[in-house]
Amino acid sequence: MRLALWWLGRAVSAAATLLGVSILIFAAVRMMPGGFAETILGPFATADQKAELADRYGLDQSVFVQYGHWLAAVARGDFGVSMISREPVVSELWARLPVTGQLTLFSVLIATLVGVPLGVLTAVRARRAAVGRLLSGLGVSVPEFVLGSLVVFLFSRYALGLPAGGYDNVRSLVLPSLVLSFFAISITARTTRDAVMGVLVEPYVTAAVARGESPWFIIRHHVLRNAAIPVVTLLATITAYLLGGALIVEYVFNLPGIGSYVVQAVGRRDYAVVQAGVLLAATVFIVLNLLVDLVVGLIDPRLGVTSKGRRA
Amino acid sequence: MKDWLTRAGMVCLGLIVLVALASVVNLAGDPDEIVGPRLAPPGPGYWLGTDNLGRSMLPRIMEGIATTLLLSSVAVLVTAALSAVLGIVAGYRGGVVNELIMRLVEVLYSFPAIVLAILVAAVFGPGQLAALASIVLVTIPLMTRLVRAAAVGVAQRDYVTAAIISGARLPRILGRHLLPNVAGTIAVQVTYALSVGIAVEGGLSFLGFGVQPPQASLGVLIQQGTTYMTAAPWMITGPGVVFVVAVLAINVVGDGLRDRFEPRQARSLV
Amino acid sequence: MTALLEVRDLAVEYDSGERRVRALDGADLTVAAGETIGIVGESGSGKSTLGSAVGRLLPSTANRVTGDVWLAGERVFDLPPAGIRRLRRERLGFVFQDPIASLDPTMRVGKQLKLVLGSKGDPLSHLDRVRLANPGRVARMYPHQLSGGMAQRVALAIAMACQPRLLIADEPTAALDAQVREEVLEVVFSVAAEAGTSIVWLSHDLTAVARRCSRVAVMYGGRVVEDGPAADVLGQPAHPYTAALARSAPAMASLGDRLSPVPGRPPVLAEASHGCAFEPRCPYAEERCAKERPELHVVRTQEALCHRATELVTAS
Numbered sequence: 001m002r003l004a005l006w007w008l009g010r011a012v013s014a015a016a017t018l019l020g021v022s023i024l025i026f027a028a029v030r031m032m033p034g035g036f037a038e039t040i041l042g043p044f045a046t047a048d049q050k051a052e053l054a055d056r057y058g059l060d061q062s063v064f065v066q067y068g069h070w071l072a073a074v075a076r077g078d079f080g081v082s083m084i085s086r087e088p089v090v091s092e093l094w095a096r097l098p099v100t101g102q103l104t105l106f107s108v109l110i111a112t113l114v115g116v117p118l119g120v121l122t123a124v125r126a127r128r129a130a131v132g133r134l135l136s137g138l139g140v141s142v143p144e145f146v147l148g149s150l151v152v153f154l155f156s157r158y159a160l161g162l163p164a165g166g167y168d169n170v171r172s173l174v175l176p177s178l179v180l181s182f183f184a185i186s187i188t189a190r191t192t193r194d195a196v197m198g199v200l201v202e203p204y205v206t207a208a209v210a211r212g213e214s215p216w217f218i219i220r221h222h223v224l225r226n227a228a229i230p231v232v233t234l235l236a237t238i239t240a241y242l243l244g245g246a247l248i249v250e251y252v253f254n255l256p257g258i259g260s261y262v263v264q265a266v267g268r269r270d271y272a273v274v275q276a277g278v279l280l281a282a283t284v285f286i287v288l289n290l291l292v293d294l295v296v297g298l299i300d301p302r303l304g305v306t307s308k309g310r311r312a
Numbered sequence: 313m314k315d316w317l318t319r320a321g322m323v324c325l326g327l328i329v330l331v332a333l334a335s336v337v338n339l340a341g342d343p344d345e346i347v348g349p350r351l352a353p354p355g356p357g358y359w360l361g362t363d364n365l366g367r368s369m370l371p372r373i374m375e376g377i378a379t380t381l382l383l384s385s386v387a388v389l390v391t392a393a394l395s396a397v398l399g400i401v402a403g404y405r406g407g408v409v410n411e412l413i414m415r416l417v418e419v420l421y422s423f424p425a426i427v428l429a430i431l432v433a434a435v436f437g438p439g440q441l442a443a444l445a446s447i448v449l450v451t452i453p454l455m456t457r458l459v460r461a462a463a464v465g466v467a468q469r470d471y472v473t474a475a476i477i478s479g480a481r482l483p484r485i486l487g488r489h490l491l492p493n494v495a496g497t498i499a500v501q502v503t504y505a506l507s508v509g510i511a512v513e514g515g516l517s518f519l520g521f522g523v524q525p526p527q528a529s530l531g532v533l534i535q536q537g538t539t540y541m542t543a544a545p546w547m548i549t550g551p552g553v554v555f556v557v558a559v560l561a562i563n564v565v566g567d568g569l570r571d572r573f574e575p576r577q578a579r580s581l582v
Numbered sequence: 583m584t585a586l587l588e589v590r591d592l593a594v595e596y597d598s599g600e601r602r603v604r605a606l607d608g609a610d611l612t613v614a615a616g617e618t619i620g621i622v623g624e625s626g627s628g629k630s631t632l633g634s635a636v637g638r639l640l641p642s643t644a645n646r647v648t649g650d651v652w653l654a655g656e657r658v659f660d661l662p663p664a665g666i667r668r669l670r671r672e673r674l675g676f677v678f679q680d681p682i683a684s685l686d687p688t689m690r691v692g693k694q695l696k697l698v699l700g701s702k703g704d705p706l707s708h709l710d711r712v713r714l715a716n717p718g719r720v721a722r723m724y725p726h727q728l729s730g731g732m733a734q735r736v737a738l739a740i741a742m743a744c745q746p747r748l749l750i751a752d753e754p755t756a757a758l759d760a761q762v763r764e765e766v767l768e769v770v771f772s773v774a775a776e777a778g779t780s781i782v783w784l785s786h787d788l789t790a791v792a793r794r795c796s797r798v799a800v801m802y803g804g805r806v807v808e809d810g811p812a813a814d815v816l817g818q819p820a821h822p823y824t825a826a827l828a829r830s831a832p833a834m835a836s837l838g839d840r841l842s843p844v845p846g847r848p849p850v851l852a853e854a855s856h857g858c859a860f861e862p863r864c865p866y867a868e869e870r871c872a873k874e875r876p877e878l879h880v881v882r883t884q885e886a887l888c889h890r891a892t893e894l895v896t897a898s
Contacts, residue, residue: 021422134317202683211676263519266434278423285422
């Protein structure tokens, strides 16, 4: 009950944010060179097509009505037609979804499976803090486009056995996923480390030590669960970041995903695709955050309770 | 232990700023001048080699640093000013104002950084303005949130209440009592935002939507470097190393500042 | 009879890189089986460090300079990690100041007890033992749903779950309301008495401790400066500091008496004290008090670390 109410609140908030996102994108579309009609139809549309569009979206009416029409169309999954391919944008994106989806999913998995244990380990053995900081700092500081280019160069020049460019099958995603997860690993490790170290100084951990529990018992039963709260929260942010990073990695590795498609679209002024891609990324992020809230709500019994002090 | 790291980061950052200043007076030569054969390896006259047009890499890298640094710094200063106002007002006033500002921040926060940058580039058209606006929009949400959180804490303190009771005007309360107390938070976030700014400029210029050639920026240079990576690895090595060192140095300094402004001693028994 | 707990000449320093603080400066303490002893001192007197040292629960910034701790015949600081864990598990119980924070916030009370008891125990009986009404309901609650008094009882139930020989209570009632405080005190002492567990009760409240404990040890500047039967320490203090402390306690004063706070500030030692740590605040201080570390003097039923203890007591 408490959880359901809290989550309902979060859902309403997410819906409001999504609405704000749609307004922002609608405003951006109107501000794009060529305006609304060209964004949706492309520059070579006939006068008839434009009239039909003006009618459909109420272009002769107020901005609010236009927004309403636009939102209704988007809600139906109608993002207009790609100016290059003359295909509906939705089907274009749908065809490219598997590559982007797999790439992101693999990277999240790698980041979690490597980053979380790494973070726990470095938190428990907190010596050599400077080296750890330097390494994790390095992970955050090497951008995908540098690392990606380097990997493409090495693997294509010296034929190291893994495809580095183009897409044939899942093997083609191994290197891109590794490159994409590089940053995410260090940020996951860092957050996990901070979270674990934060929990390790909590009185209930001291109490467990005083009871004679072994370090691994304490980590398993008390630390992981409590430290999971910020880590799970981070996961949504990470995934969003990876969606952005996927765009660059797809571009570098020449993968036929949504990201590289949107990048091309900006270059070709295929704005219908741009608006759809951007809206998709933001929506995925908001929905993921909502899911994370649900998970955190299950882990943390204090959520949704007006607690007396001590963390919210 | 960590002190030497922070100090090293500051030294690196200082050097980078010096290099940027030196490039303004073309200390190492004109970045657009063709000085030798195309794609020549490092040699006399062009110590870091030449690019695909025969321009010396050294002054180009220096110009790249200057462009990127200037662009990011200006953008981050804009962010800091906007965030300070938005965050303090939201934290102090609360209510509907807070709700509106935070919703706006939430909306901006919902876009992955590079995706938002691409949307901006699509609206403004590729160029420096797009890069600048992107950096501002990408860095505003986090900084505003944190400034607000700090301001909420300060707004409840007794001396603020005392100032209100004594009849101080709103600008005075916000400027004299709240701003100094959230300045630490802003300082820490400015460093982090600067590294994000450099990354966004790099990513956007790499995709071709940021700074436009022939002007050099770190992103532009890295993009050109990848094209000629096989024939002229020196074209990407210099900009790549500088980019990583700059971001790393800024992050390390940011960590140092954070430890100083937001100390937290970890005395664990496990 | 061998003592349950023996602390000999224990000196502990905290080294935070820039500053060194000597929290314990040669503390001595003996606790017999079944005894209840209150350790009284201001904050910074070293009582919490002493309590932690018994379970070797000092943070990594602390190092033991001299001295030893024996618990149930074992040298606490010489045990291997597994040994100290066994000692904590079987012989020691701890109850801390902030009861809610010392429970895992993400776990129901019953499950936390079960984790300590293993498969053998029944959580409900342990909750019943600390006189929690409706143990079944409490077992299903999360820590943030408990009141301070309930949480401290739960913490006590967990600490006493394995029938320890010694319970160390570090100001466990300081965060509680006055009325709840009495109830919790009552529960702690009766549960310990039933189990034959000794209590070391750390507190800054001399009179409250003296009411419950059979013995009182007064700490100042990292040493135990006076140690004796509770009634005697409170009624006829042998150390000037204890006397000053007793005079400053509201509960000790008769109607119309003026309370006299102890003048000056408690010391923060950076190194071993050269003389008596109380010397700067002591109304009876003389030259040697600043130069010679006081030895143990037996005065009546008490032991006191004061050069002039015998002299002053005969004079009064």
